[in-house]
Amino acid sequence: MKKLSATILTLGLLTSGLSSAHAAEKASSVWLNGKQIQFSNSAPIVEKGVTLVPLRPLLEQLGVNVKWDQATHTVSGSKGSLSLSLKIGSTNATANGKAVKLDAAPKQIRNVTYVPVRFVAETTGYQVAWNQSLRQVTLTSKQHSEGRGFLWKVENTGNTVYVLGSIHHVPEGMYPLRPEIEDALKAANYLGVEVDMSAVTSEDLQKQVLELGVYKDGTTLKDHISADTYNKVTAFLKANGMPENSFDIFKSWFVTQQIMNIQVAKEGFTPEKGIDNYLIEKANEAKKPIVSLETMESQMKMNNNFSDALQERLLLQNLDPKSVTPPSPDVSIDDLNKMWIQGDEKALNEFTTTGWDAEYFQGLINDRNEEMTKKIKGFLNGDKKETYLVVVGMLHLLGNEGIVPSLEKEGFKVTKQ
Structure with a gap:
């Protein structure tokens, strides 16, 4: 520098x-413990005030094991004792064994699965913050030292x-x-x-x-x-x-x-x-x-x-x-x-x-x-x-x-x- x-x-x-x-207003970005998560050509989107991001890059960066059920269009993930499950097009989900209602349903855009970043991050043990002026989502692990x-x-x-x-x-x-x-x-x-x-x-x-x-x-x-x-x-x-x-x-x-x-x-x-x-x-x-x-x-x-x-x-x-x-x-x-x-x-x-x-x-x-x-x-x-x-x-x-x-x-x- x-x-x-x-x-x-x-x-x-x-x-x-x-x-x-x-x-100037810009597209949303997602940062994990001070490092930006790269989503290639599939940028995060905002729908009804909810930030949705491509599923696989997010879960890989969070260290979550991913499973995809093609028959039911259901995504499940686990990280140690933590788990989640979401279904494309549905606001019904599970977080660590409990049923929850999502503010926005997961969706597919050009064969890319998008999921609500806050739900996924908080369920797998991360703190989530949103900065409006920067249009920035910040994910901080509980072990990360501020x-x-x-x-x-x-x-x-x-x-x-x-x-x-x-x-x-x-x-x-x-x-x-x-x-x-x-x-x-x-x-x-x-x-x-x-x-x-x-x-x-x-x-x-x-x-x-x-x-x-x-x-x-x-x-x-x-x-x-x-x-x-x-x-x-x-x-x-x-x-x-x-x-x-x-x-x-x-x-x-x-x-x-x-x-x-x-x-x-x-x-x-x-x-x-x-x-x-x-x-x-x-x-x-x-x-x-x-x-x-x-x-x-x-x-x-x-x-x-x-x-x-x-x-x-x-x-x-x-x-x-x-x-x-x-x-x-x-x-x-x-x-x-x-x-x-x-x-x-x-x-x-x-x-x-x-x-x-x-x-x-x-x-x-x-x-x-x-x-x-x-x-x-x-x-x-x-x-x-x-x-x-x-x-x-x-x-x-x-x-x-x-x-x-x-x-x-x-x-x-x-x-x-």
């Missing part, structure tokens, strides 16, 4: 909203704030999160995020980009970066089938974000799958209020205020890392996901505190930590005895000026979850 700027960890807005304000993540519980005078470190790009199949995280959202009166992109319209986004991401003084991108760097930008565009002048009107920081979005998407990661967006969607479904710790404008201004020299280094870090001294540690998205899944505080703390350009770290991390900590302290000092789940990029958690140690220094009760 290509190494990328650490910005992917910290900016919920610029690694999600700028790539697409609204994800990612730990980074979660703290902070308490003061009857108020509780759960602080969760997020990754804005994660592999499909990550969800549901471990029970402590899911339960923290259920217990929360409010969800706090860096920026609630579900409340940002495409018109608002375009307005801010035109205000802060576009040159207005008659200059173009090539006037603000070296000829060599500009040639690398045009080469990148050409390699990705885009006109070589596509980025000319945009400032370096915005170009960096667009290049990064293209790179991570090619690796199978999209911001719509991020932990913060997953929790935003669940909060909206539960009609929980969402509060933003920052604004879209403040995040853009932070990037816009970086010096031209730093902006060019960030651009090169994504285009040609070996050609420049990186302003932040170079790690892969796979490494970051591994760090999150394992809940490796030592690795996160080391990543947060070493190998940073001073200007970049001050603007990207320290200044924002200070403002977000103030907001969280306000929640903890409120007089309504409320509970919040606050989700921020995991780079904001630790280190000398991190949110968690800052709250500890203030005397709040902080407990690792």
Whole structure:
């Protein structure tokens, strides 16, 4: 996996909203313990709100022994002490010896047998979750270890704030999160995020980009970066089938974000799958209020205020890392996901505190930590005895000026979850 700027960890807005304000609808996919199940040319279908998938690939991936009775058009399967039976065209089925009624009957389409994925998976011992925005069914075995993540519980005078470190790009199949995280959202009166992109319209986004991401003084991108760097930008565009002048009107920081979005998407990661967006969607479904710790404008201004020299280094870090001294540690998205899944505080703390350009770290991390900590302290000092789940990029958690140690220094009760 290509190494990328650490910005992917910290900016919920610029690694999600700028790539697409609204994800396009797509066909359903099915993921088993983090790996997508391939159905060849027979894609899953949705009928009356029920996802049906080709029988044989599903049962093979679940480790279920399959039997087919041609005379009765009945499918039976077994896995250890677990068993199921379904009949084509009938909503009557059996699950572990008990009769059940299916929401949709199994059917055959072009000689392919389709069955309800939820019934089959739950009967054979798997947890099932559905993500509407991704059109993704996630199957998780009871033995599968969910990612730990980074979660703290902070308490003061009857108020509780759960602080969760997020990754804005994660592999499909990550969800549901471990029970402590899911339960923290259920217990929360409010969800706090860096920026609630579900409340940002495409018109608002375009307005801010035109205000802060576009040159207005008659200059173009090539006037603000070296000829060599500009040639690398045009080469990148050409390699990705885009006109070589596509980025000319945009400032370096915005170009960096667009290049990064293209790179991570090619690796199978999209911001719509991020932990913060997953929790935003669940909060909206539960009609929980969402509060933003920052604004879209403040995040853009932070990037816009970086010096031209730093902006060019960030651009090169994504285009040609070996050609420049990186302003932040170079790690892969796979490494970051591994760090999150394992809940490796030592690795996160080391990543947060070493190998940073001073200007970049001050603007990207320290200044924002200070403002977000103030907001969280306000929640903890409120007089309504409320509970919040606050989700921020995991780079904001630790280190000398991190949110968690800052709250500890203030005397709040902080407990690792």
